């Protein structure tokens with residue numbers, strides 16, 4: 001595995017809106033990434049003036065994308081991409097209708113305009129073998145009217161990020177973001193900037209972000225991210241029934257929420273926050289509320305709903321649950337400014353893991369998803385709770401330290417078991433890590449933040465492939481679909 005992608009890790013500069021993206025469940029690497037790859041291929045066809053001349057398209061999936069692709073709706077995502085639809089705005093309730101239509105008519109409208117024969121059962125090919133650059137590879141090939149073809153391979157490298165084998169996008173990005181006032185590759189550099197400027201971590205990240213877009217655009221963008229996070233918690237808490245996919249997993253946030261909220265009145269997500277603040281919360285209720293928020297998001301994710309990739313879809317529940325914990329339990333005066341600071345810090349911590357290790361479960365197992373999201377949330381909460389920048393990174397380190405080696409073994413290739421519960425565990429660990437860091441002295445910490453990132457990467461390389469989003473090990477083989 002060591003030849004995979006690790007040589008492209010350094011110097012990448014990443015925006016908050018790269019780390020936190022609005023998308024569609026159930027997986028950032030297996031759904032959002034392939035969807036975006038489909039859109040990129042359409043763009044390529046347009047650039048080469050080949051779209052109208054395309055007579056046939058074939059899509060080949062490799063490695064982890066192939067092994068867990070059906071459970072992760074990779075085929076659905078590819079078709080939605082080829083239709084030219086936007087994963088941020090396309091109504092999620094219409095996705096199945098689009099896919100059914102393609103299956104019945106055995107054709108699709110490429111980019112919504114060009115009719116093309118397309119049979120999902122034969123034109124999407126699942127290969128068991130892995131491509132060498134990254135375990136999540138997919139190749140699009142378009143046959144053109146003049147008999148020639150156009151082909152492009154993409155790699156879905158986690159968190160919805162997509163690169164080509166030529167790494168053109170990666171190079172462009174580095175050039176474009178070379179003017180970040182505070183380029184950061186390591187935690188020590190981030191702390192040095194905080195010391196030099198007197199800014200908290202959120203301030204340094206904001207300064208970098210301001211080199212890309214206006215303060216208003218940043219605020220509006222984060223507000224929209226929070227709106228989707230809040231909506232996904234609200235939807236999950238108010239939807240009962242069974243999740244799709246065949247495991248017959250019961251949606252649990254609904255019952256837990258019903259018991260917790262009691263008869264407190266509300267009629268939308270904002271008044272809901274006020275009502276939750278009025279409920280009695282002792283330790284058990286706090287555990288249940290945080291669990292409920294995390295389960296809710298990941299039940300929405302598992303049913304192909306709209307969530308925010310943070311840093312992945314499988315781990316999308318951790319950050320909203322911890323932000324909501326701060327809002328409804330810890331600080332009843334919390335407002336959107338707190339949300340902005342929280343998301344800025346969380347995204348920077350996530351980007352440090354992406355640069356120094358990975359946020360792809362196909363490369364690093366679940367430590368790369370739930371572990372990273374827990375570290376992001378722990379650090380962000382610590383800043384809101386008044387921790388120093390050193391304590392912020394200490395909290396992130398503690399959260400990751402206790403996720404090291406966590407395997408990815410989703411039953412049936414679905415992002416349901418163990419994924420949904422695991423978000424609750426990641427959120428609770430984040431809160432615990434925050435409290436330990438707030439009571440701790442970073443000067444006497446034995447494990448520096450950057451060392452835990454390096455350890456995570458080393459652990460990822462030592463982990464066997466069957467525990468990296470292949471559903472060929474662990475729970476995925478111990479528990480049969482018929483047991484569920």
Ligand code: SF4
Nearest residue numbers: 314361366369408419
């Ligand atoms: S086990 Fe973890 S990494 Fe694997 S799909 Fe589930 S949430 Fe993602």
